[in-house]
Amino acid sequence: MSVLVVTEQQDGHWHRMSLEAIAAGQEAARALECPFLVAVMGSNVSELAAEVAAKRVSEVVLLDDPCLEQYTADGFSQALRQAIDQLQPALVLFPHTYQVRDLAPKLAASLGKPFVSDAIGMRVENKRPVFVRQLFQGKLNGDVTMEDEGPHFASVQSGAYRADAVEDGASTAAIRSLDLSIDAAGIRATPQQPFREAKDAVDLGAAEIIVSVGRGIQDPDNIPQAEALARALGGELAASRPICDNGWLPLDRQIGSSGQTVSPNLYLALGISGAIQHVVGMKGAKTIVAVNKDPGAPIFEIADYGIVADLFEIVPALVEILEARE
Amino acid sequence: MNILVCVKQVVARDSVLRIDPDGKWILDDGLTFEMNEPDTYALEEALRLKEKHGGEVIAVTAGPERSASTVREALAKGADRGIHIEDERFAEADTFATAQALAAAIEKEPHDLILTGLQSDDSGFGQTGVVLAELLGLPHATIIMEIDASGNQLRCKRELEAGWYQNVTLPKPALLTIQSGINKVRYATLMGIKRARRKPFTRYTPDDLGIAVTARQRLQRLYQPQQTQQTEFLQGTSREISEQLVAKLRFEARVL
Ligand SMILES: Cc1cc2nc3c(=O)[nH]c(=O)nc-3n(C[C@H](O)[C@H](O)[C@H](O)COP(=O)(O)OP(=O)(O)OC[C@H]3O[C@@H](n4cnc5c(N)ncnc54)[C@H](O)[C@@H]3O)c2cc1C
Ligand SMILES: Nc1ncnc2c1ncn2[C@@H]1O[C@H](COP(=O)(O)O)[C@@H](O)[C@H]1O
Numbered sequence A: 001m002s003v004l005v006v007t008e009q010q011d012g013h014w015h016r017m018s019l020e021a022i023a024a025g026q027e028a029a030r031a032l033e034c035p036f037l038v039a040v041m042g043s044n045v046s047e048l049a050a051e052v053a054a055k056r057v058s059e060v061v062l063l064d065d066p067c068l069e070q071y072t073a074d075g076f077s078q079a080l081r082q083a084i085d086q087l088q089p090a091l092v093l094f095p096h097t098y099q100v101r102d103l104a105p106k107l108a109a110s111l112g113k114p115f116v117s118d119a120i121g122m123r124v125e126n127k128r129p130v131f132v133r134q135l136f137q138g139k140l141n142g143d144v145t146m147e148d149e150g151p152h153f154a155s156v157q158s159g160a161y162r163a164d165a166v167e168d169g170a171s172t173a174a175i176r177s178l179d180l181s182i183d184a185a186g187i188r189a190t191p192q193q194p195f196r197e198a199k200d201a202v203d204l205g206a207a208e209i210i211v212s213v214g215r216g217i218q219d220p221d222n223i224p225q226a227e228a229l230a231r232a233l234g235g236e237l238a239a240s241r242p243i244c245d246n247g248w249l250p251l252d253r254q255i256g257s258s259g260q261t262v263s264p265n266l267y268l269a270l271g272i273s274g275a276i277q278h279v280v281g282m283k284g285a286k287t288i289v290a291v292n293k294d295p296g297a298p299i300f301e302i303a304d305y306g307i308v309a310d311l312f313e314i315v316p317a318l319v320e321i322l323e324a325r326e
Numbered sequence B: 001m002n003i004l005v006c007v008k009q010v011v012a013r014d015s016v017l018r019i020d021p022d023g024k025w026i027l028d029d030g031l032t033f034e035m036n037e038p039d040t041y042a043l044e045e046a047l048r049l050k051e052k053h054g055g056e057v058i059a060v061t062a063g064p065e066r067s068a069s070t071v072r073e074a075l076a077k078g079a080d081r082g083i084h085i086e087d088e089r090f091a092e093a094d095t096f097a098t099a100q101a102l103a104a105a106i107e108k109e110p111h112d113l114i115l116t117g118l119q120s121d122d123s124g125f126g127q128t129g130v131v132l133a134e135l136l137g138l139p140h141a142t143i144i145m146e147i148d149a150s151g152n153q154l155r156c157k158r159e160l161e162a163g164w165y166q167n168v169t170l171p172k173p174a175l176l177t178i179q180s181g182i183n184k185v186r187y188a189t190l191m192g193i194k195r196a197r198r199k200p201f202t203r204y205t206p207d208d209l210g211i212a213v214t215a216r217q218r219l220q221r222l223y224q225p226q227q228t229q230q231t232e233f234l235q236g237t238s239r240e241i242s243e244q245l246v247a248k249l250r251f252e253a254r255v256l
Helices: A017-032 A046-053 A073-087 A098-110 A220-233 A241-245 A311-325 B037-053 B065-077 B088-092 B095-106 B128-136 B190-196 B238-252
Strands: A003-006 A036-042 A059-064 A091-095 A115-125 A128-135 A140-146 A152-156 A174-177 A209-213 A236-239 A266-270 A287-292 A305-308 B002-006 B009-011 B033-035 B056-063 B081-086 B113-117 B140-148 B153-159 B164-171 B174-178 B201-204 B217-223
Touching (some): A003 A017, A003 A073, A017 A036, A017 A091, A017 A115, A017 A128, A017 A152, A036 A046, A046 A059, A059 A073, A091 A098, A098 A115, A098 B095, A098 B128, A115 A140, A209 A220, A220 A236, A220 A266, A220 A311, A236 A241, A287 B238, A305 B238, A311 B238, B002 B037, B002 B128, B033 B037, B037 B056, B037 B065, B037 B174, B056 B088, B056 B095, B065 B081, B065 B190, B065 B201, B081 B095, B088 B095, B095 B128, B113 B128, B128 B140, B128 B174, B140 B164
Parallel strands (some): A003 A036, A003 A091, A036 A059, A091 A152, A115 A152, A209 A236, A209 A266, A266 A287, A287 A305, B002 B056, B002 B113, B056 B081, B081 B201, B113 B174, B140 B174
Antiparallel strands (some): A115 A128, A140 B217, B140 B153, B153 B164
């Protein structure tokens, strides 16, 4: 029995959540009192494996194969099926990245096993893991257990574990290189190179003050109110995904996992619920203010100052005070 | 081109949720329900592909009795047929049980393309589509922002993290999970709603499909999250709140 963390890299660079998953794995292996393995997968990634070997891990498992040069669901799940066959882990943990969304459900389903996605925490009860996950868009939490015997699969949410909590090992761990035989003909998708759309017109990364609007703004005709506030504060206007989906603001103003990541001095969230995909893009802000009429909105979990109110009452009052100040 | 689109009925956005006494799910009474938002984009994409390439769009749901209205909504918007796998347990079923039911119904239909949303607003597993593809033995691609189905192969644009994208080609049949914002969704017209009444609507029970609704992961307890950060809540009239905030931002947080 062991805990296996599957890390993610791209062209020899770690996905930033890989370390968070290693932190989760160290904690899980300690709680379950079992060995801790970390898998590094790709093509020519032995250097990354050597990096992991310096951490507190029982063994590093190297899945290195030309077929794993670029991510495909079929190629990666074949490789991991073989790894799981050989290693027999009780629990396989992933960081909850977009790639893992594409891969882990397939891998788990191919073994008829459950995959607990996007967990924010884990504890052990009666020698079995209990995962905590968010439901109803973060409004409620749930404790989740898994039936049957392992291997069980789970992924951890961005920010749920701290990369800087990863412990170094007392000595360098061994690296085990697995023999893989990946059937290239079984890879049905043909991926092309990742690309960006026309370079971001606005770079919100440098903004010191950001006023961000969510679905609470209700109508595109109300956007100028938020704009007026941004102007009064000398800041930039940004938005949550639904606002950009609707074309109320251009895509380059979207904050979150698929948009920009910002860390201004002040982030003022107007009518934004605080879904994790939004929060990952702005939780690094120094001061967060949230205006939301729902006291249970998850945005209040990260706000320094909370205002439970109708934003259409607060925004004009704020603009008036700020403008009078000058 | 025959397209199956999976739509789920979920509790309406901004609902006030109450947890049921045994702490396992929310209480349904007094709530309104709607089509899961990403699924409205998946349905729209299916309708557009059909308008371009011909064929049929079939909307499928697994859910309690009330979710028939979501299938009807899909019919009113232009889907040709509806399938409802009805069982109260689907309201809170895990992804595997749901995908098994959907797979059993879909296997009975000729299909070139299966579309799902990428995530449900209630359970938020973000995986039913991918599990369904695996159960059907189909290739899949997730978080799709564009589909070109004109050739023998499907050409799709996947969204990656932080503003990156990737094109990927897949053989047909395949399953795609659709990201919100891929298109602009249409509303049902009165005419559409009228027509929907005469469209074929198949109802199955899990027994009809020879499947069991058994959970592989179990929600033991549902609860209000604990506040971890010490948020300072400002109170008073709008004017008072705004004055306090400006003062705090200047003198406490020193960001103005
Ligand atoms: C793979 C993936 C990637 C994603 N990427 C992103 C991303 O990059 N960025 C992003 O933002 N989202 C992203 N999302 C979507 C995310 O999950 C949420 O759906 C989204 O952030 C919700 O936006 P919102 O808060 O504006 O809307 P909602 O969740 O609908 O919240 C609206 C809020 O406004 C409040 N409100 C309503 N009226 C008023 C009023 N008059 N006054 C005050 N408050 C009011 C409500 O109480 C509610 O809390 C992604 C999702 C997935 C699955
Ligand atoms: N009960 C259901 N009936 C029909 N489709 C579903 C059901 N549950 C999930 N789906 C589909 O799978 C997608 C992802 O859901 P989930 O895995 O719950 O986040 C949804 O957007 C739907 O398209």
